[in-house]
Amino acid sequence: MIRIAQISCGPEYSGVQxxxxxxxxxxxxxxxxxxxxxEDVRNVEERFGIKVASGDLNLAMARATRIVxxxxxxxxxxxxxxxxxxxxxxxxxxxxxxxHENSRIPVLSYSFTERTTAETLLTRMEALVTTAKFKGLLxxxxxxGLTAGIDSGSTTTKSVVMRENEIIGTGWVPTTEVIKSxxxxxxxxxxxxxxxxxxxxxxxxxxxxxxxxxxxxxxxxIQEEITVNSKGAVFLADAQKGTATVIDIGxxxxxxxxxQDGIPGTFTMGGICAGASGRFLELTARRLGVDIxxxxxxxxxxxxxxxxxxxxxxxxGTQSLVNSLSAGSRPEDVAMAACHSVxxxxxxxxxxxxxxxxxxIMVGGTALIEGLxxxxxxxxALKVMVPKYAxxxxxxxxxxxxxxxxxx
Amino acid sequence: MVKxxxxxxxxxxxxxxxxxxxxxxxxxxxxVRKKVNTPGLDSPPLNMTPEDPKKGLKYAAVDVPxxxxxxxxxxxxxxxxxxxxxxxxxxxxxxxxxxxxRTNELTRFxxxxxxxxxxxxxxxxxxxxxxxxxxxxxxxxEGLN
Amino acid sequence: xxxxxxxxxxxxxxxxxxxxxxxxxxxGREINVxxxxxxxxxxxxxxxxxxxxxxxRAMDPSNIFIKDRGFPPGDPRRCxxxxxxxxxxxxxxxxxxxxxxxxxSRGLASEARGEEAPSQIETRKRPSLEELEEMIKEEFS
Numbered sequence: 001m002i003r004i005a006q007i008s009c010g011p012e013y014s015g016v017q018x019x020x021x022x023x024x025x026x027x028x029x030x031x032x033x034x035x036x037x038x039e040d041v042r043n044v045e046e047r048f049g050i051k052v053a054s055g056d057l058n059l060a061m062a063r064a065t066r067i068v069x070x071x072x073x074x075x076x077x078x079x080x081x082x083x084x085x086x087x088x089x090x091x092x093x094x095x096x097x098x099x100h101e102n103s104r105i106p107v108l109s110y111s112f113t114e115r116t117t118a119e120t121l122l123t124r125m126e127a128l129v130t131t132a133k134f135k136g137l138l139x140x141x142x143x144x145g146l147t148a149g150i151d152s153g154s155t156t157t158k159s160v161v162m163r164e165n166e167i168i169g170t171g172w173v174p175t176t177e178v179i180k181s182x183x184x185x186x187x188x189x190x191x192x193x194x195x196x197x198x199x200x201x202x203x204x205x206x207x208x209x210x211x212x213x214x215x216x217x218x219x220x221x222i223q224e225e226i227t228v229n230s231k232g233a234v235f236l237a238d239a240q241k242g243t244a245t246v247i248d249i250g251x252x253x254x255x256x257x258x259x260q261d262g263i264p265g266t267f268t269m270g271g272i273c274a275g276a277s278g279r280f281l282e283l284t285a286r287r288l289g290v291d292i293x294x295x296x297x298x299x300x301x302x303x304x305x306x307x308x309x310x311x312x313x314x315x316x317g318t319q320s321l322v323n324s325l326s327a328g329s330r331p332e333d334v335a336m337a338a339c340h341s342v343x344x345x346x347x348x349x350x351x352x353x354x355x356x357x358x359x360x361i362m363v364g365g366t367a368l369i370e371g372l373x374x375x376x377x378x379x380x381a382l383k384v385m386v387p388k389y390a391x392x393x394x395x396x397x398x399x400x401x402x403x404x405x406x407x408x
Numbered sequence: 409m410v411k412x413x414x415x416x417x418x419x420x421x422x423x424x425x426x427x428x429x430x431x432x433x434x435x436x437x438x439x440v441r442k443k444v445n446t447p448g449l450d451s452p453p454l455n456m457t458p459e460d461p462k463k464g465l466k467y468a469a470v471d472v473p474x475x476x477x478x479x480x481x482x483x484x485x486x487x488x489x490x491x492x493x494x495x496x497x498x499x500x501x502x503x504x505x506x507x508x509x510r511t512n513e514l515t516r517f518x519x520x521x522x523x524x525x526x527x528x529x530x531x532x533x534x535x536x537x538x539x540x541x542x543x544x545x546x547x548x549x550e551g552l553n
Numbered sequence: 554x555x556x557x558x559x560x561x562x563x564x565x566x567x568x569x570x571x572x573x574x575x576x577x578x579x580x581g582r583e584i585n586v587x588x589x590x591x592x593x594x595x596x597x598x599x600x601x602x603x604x605x606x607x608x609x610r611a612m613d614p615s616n617i618f619i620k621d622r623g624f625p626p627g628d629p630r631r632c633x634x635x636x637x638x639x640x641x642x643x644x645x646x647x648x649x650x651x652x653x654x655x656x657x658s659r660g661l662a663s664e665a666r667g668e669e670a671p672s673q674i675e676t677r678k679r680p681s682l683e684e685l686e687e688m689i690k691e692e693f694s
Binding site: 416418419420421423424427428433435436437438439440441443444445452453454455500501503504505506507531532533534535536537538539540541542543544546 | 554555610619631641645646647656657659663670
Binding site for chain 2: 011018038041056059083088112114
């Protein structure tokens, strides 16, 4: 049973403690509360470096020092404070950094509201447990044998077939009905690889539809997209040694993952927001009357500064773009403004919560829209790489990891 | 017999001094007792649900963190019932129900502006201060009769 | 309605938790008693509990303190053994206040004897600017 140390302030009074416990149970973990004495809480400034006005935050910092001093107490840490509490956000961020810098224990940081449910937390909890439990599997660098992966995403379903560390077949379809789309993508990948389904030694599934698809195909590995995508990204970018940062802007949400020696560590996942994902770019392309695959090239000729955007929200953001077009703005500038808006949101939210270390790898279908990585480069002032097969990182990661299970 | 809210509302010392004088002490454990004895609720550990921060909207706006509003759903009714209050100024050990500084600030503010008899004092550090502490509280409570 | 209270003895008290437990048994009311490091936790119908606490307090009025508790003793929703470890926040507060219980006890005893409360001690005045200048010259010469 994986032990996740809960370091928090406020969930009991927000009525969500039960949801945290449910999420942990769903991923086969239990929440524990590291023991600290009253003296530990009183002396927190000496040991952690600061004491704040809210007692429960001081208790949280005392618990963090306890874990760092006794790393055997827990396999992972979940730090959580109320959304919109400044004191809480500052302390939470410092606790995350403190544990990351002083131990090898994976940390998940989250700010909850009274509306937080176990389902909201599930993917994050799964990823946390995976990084704690499957270090050996996650350290895998080569794909062996003949395996396949299916990434059942909210917008598109992708599949790859791999043999002896090479991608030999790919399939890509828009997601309509989850199982049908998975079958279509998988069949396309098998056909392009020239292999039959029966020859595949192991299948891994990921994405929103991973459980349904995994069950349907009898997959050997069903894994959330945080660990799988980051694994696929560093594999494709040939960045499995040293540090790396993976930015995955998907059809509906976005993630940022810090990777060390090929193993995913700290990660954050944005809440579902159309304005900070591929959805906004889709809408922009439609409005400009271009195919989504052409939006990137158009954006590369544009200057985002010529189109003021008043809001990150897809509704109001689209309004801004439409107003600009009516006022005579060039489509190139509008395209780039849309890319910049999405990149900036991810920069301001997710990328403040992980240590951004080079190489920075952008993945997912949106990474192929050239304006988006360019906008991210401008914001980070760092080179951003988009590896070949960037849209397939999920299924590549799944195929790579499942080959480890097949070997065993 | 008067209802006296104590701050911190978890204080054993204040609650005891109030009750031994024959008044009723308003303490948060009584609110917690109501919650944990409510049938049909199963929300560990205190049986607080997402409805409680919504009840707390009476005292704090929606953009105030849920932990504040949830705690205010416990403290608010106590403040409303209070005919008098005793407030400790140097409350150093504030954990759990009193673990949120913003909630504590709001509670003290609401008690002060309620215009009820209010006694403010510090926890004593020596015998001398302790005798003054007990005497002041005793005098205050007797004066409420 | 059921009610639960903690009975806490100050360190200066001669009354032991076991003495309190015995007294409760002698009273013969339907009350559960659980001994703890601070004293005892008692649990039962509200009217029985209210009547009992007066008699317990009478055993040593200046050194016995009574506190309400939300949960009945051993409730698995709150018990550390069932809930992943770590002390309940209420425990820290009791520990914190227990440290000054002997002082409060002396205050109560003094009050019970009808002694006059000590008058306000003169608070130290802030030094004037000239006095402060003198101190600085002395220290840094």
